[in-house]
Amino acid sequence: MLIVDFAKYIKELLLLHDCVILPGLGGFVANYKPAEFNPARNTASPPSKHILFNHNLIHNDGLLYAYVSDVTDHGYKDVQDMAIIYIDRIHKETRKGMKYVIDGLGYFYLDKERQIQFMEEAGNNFLLESYGLPFLQYREFEKFPKPETYHLLSPEANLLARQRRIRRWIYTTAAACLVAAIVLVPVRTGYFDRAGIDIPTADSFQKEQPVHAKPPPESKTPVASDTETEYHIVVGSFRDFGNARQLRNELVREGHKARILCSDKGYFRVSSGTYSGHSEATGHLATVRRDYESAWMLSN
Numbered sequence: 001m002l003i004v005d006f007a008k009y010i011k012e013l014l015l016l017h018d019c020v021i022l023p024g025l026g027g028f029v030a031n032y033k034p035a036e037f038n039p040a041r042n043t044a045s046p047p048s049k050h051i052l053f054n055h056n057l058i059h060n061d062g063l064l065y066a067y068v069s070d071v072t073d074h075g076y077k078d079v080q081d082m083a084i085i086y087i088d089r090i091h092k093e094t095r096k097g098m099k100y101v102i103d104g105l106g107y108f109y110l111d112k113e114r115q116i117q118f119m120e121e122a123g124n125n126f127l128l129e130s131y132g133l134p135f136l137q138y139r140e141f142e143k144f145p146k147p148e149t150y151h152l153l154s155p156e157a158n159l160l161a162r163q164r165r166i167r168r169w170i171y172t173t174a175a176a177c178l179v180a181a182i183v184l185v186p187v188r189t190g191y192f193d194r195a196g197i198d199i200p201t202a203d204s205f206q207k208e209q210p211v212h213a214k215p216p217p218e219s220k221t222p223v224a225s226d227t228e229t230e231y232h233i234v235v236g237s238f239r240d241f242g243n244a245r246q247l248r249n250e251l252v253r254e255g256h257k258a259r260i261l262c263s264d265k266g267y268f269r270v271s272s273g274t275y276s277g278h279s280e281a282t283g284h285l286a287t288v289r290r291d292y293e294s295a296w297m298l299s300n
Contacts, residue, residue: 027057053118231281
């Protein structure tokens with residue numbers, strides 16, 4: 001007489017293991033899928049673990065018998081005898097053309113070649129890490145502009161840009177000094193007086209102005225504010241969001257202020273930190289490369 005609910009223990013084992021064998025019948029095998037996004041349908045599904053069935057895995061590995069014996073206090077031999085009855089019942093019902101249903105898992109059936117097959121119940125997910133994460137149907141409320149294309153800053157490019165700025169500053173200063181010399185030297189040496197050139201004084205300009213004239217309004221030139229540049233230390237770049245989130249969580253556990261950046265080419269980039277100063281970001285990049293050799297810096 002069958003007194004053990006094997007279906008219950010099979011489902012418990014599938015949450016903990018990737019393979020559960022029913023000796024003489026076949027084996028349940030896990031099939032993992034990453035998180036999926038469908039922009040066309042506006043849907044998102046979490047990472048999942050689905051169950052396939054292989055009728056060639058028939059040799060007993062002891063996992064099912066040992067687990068049931070441990071949680072029910074039945075002897076290993078007694079559990080084995082009860083399992084033989086359970087598996088024999090599945091064979092008999094499927095040979096009659098019937099389905100043998102395991103609630104919450106799926107059902108067994110015979111195909112056209114008289115081979116036993118298994119169909120998983122729709123909506124199942126045996127991945128514990130995704131417990132409580134539902135299938136989502138979302139709607140876009142607001143369109144955000146695409147971020148500017150990120151570019152990699154290398155020490156060589158940075159040095160060349162600095163040299164160009166210094167040369168530009170030197171040329172500008174030299175030109176200003178030359179113009180000042182052209183104007184001031186003749187005045188201070190009295191060149192215009194010796195040449196008979198009449199230069200009006202400041203008083204003459206003031207006398208020509210009306211007494212009650214108001215001074216012209218001061219022109220206020222708006223000061224352009226520079227947009228602050230942010231420097232990101234990128235540790236990894238992925239097409240799949242699930243892989244990016246897994247690396248982000250790992251960095252957070254290590255103490256980094258990690259975040260996920262979206263690029264305009266569809267990649268999810270994982271940053272271990274964001275900085276407003278280039279020197280600070282460069283120092284952090286050197287530290288991160290001790291554990292992540294391929295880390296690099298980008299700015300926007």
